[in-house]
Amino acid sequence: PRADVEGHDAAAKAAIMAGIVFGAEVTAADVHCEGISTLSPNDIAFARRLGHVIKLLAIAERVDGDAIAVRVHPAMVPEDHPLAAVRDSFNAEFVEGEAAGELMLYGRGAGARPTA
Structure with missing residues (x-):
């Protein structure tokens, strides 16, 4: 639980995702x-x-040309944003892309079966 509360689990996952998405080595x-x-x-x-x-967000983005910024922190999210509805053992990934626009993947992210 401490790794979740302090954002360390999200940071590890964000590093993996950023590495895949941006084709870079991120730890x-x-x-x-x-x-x-x-x-x-x-x-x-x-x-x-x-x-x-308030949601604990993991954010990865390209900044200043080729640089990649990855961070995990609490953030205020408007109540009408799709991420505001993510609760309990559910997780979501909200992606913005030039071609696809806004996409959200949503599902269980905690418990024995979802994390196995």
Whole structure:
């Protein structure tokens, strides 16, 4: 659970995905990582008042030409965004591409069977 809460599990997965997507060598050590353990109930209530939820996001993107930035951190997500509806043992991958536009893959990501 600590690896999940602190974002380390997401960082390892983000490094693998970024390496595949961008064809580069990315390790978990390359990923800026902030977990959710420092969030307070006030943070969650404040986000809700603004019409947002707080989600732990893993983001990989190409920046400045060929550079790749990979990070994991809590972020405010608008309540009407598809990622806001991802709960419990479900995970989602939201992808934006020039040709395909916005795509979201969604399914169980925790538990014995989904992670086997």
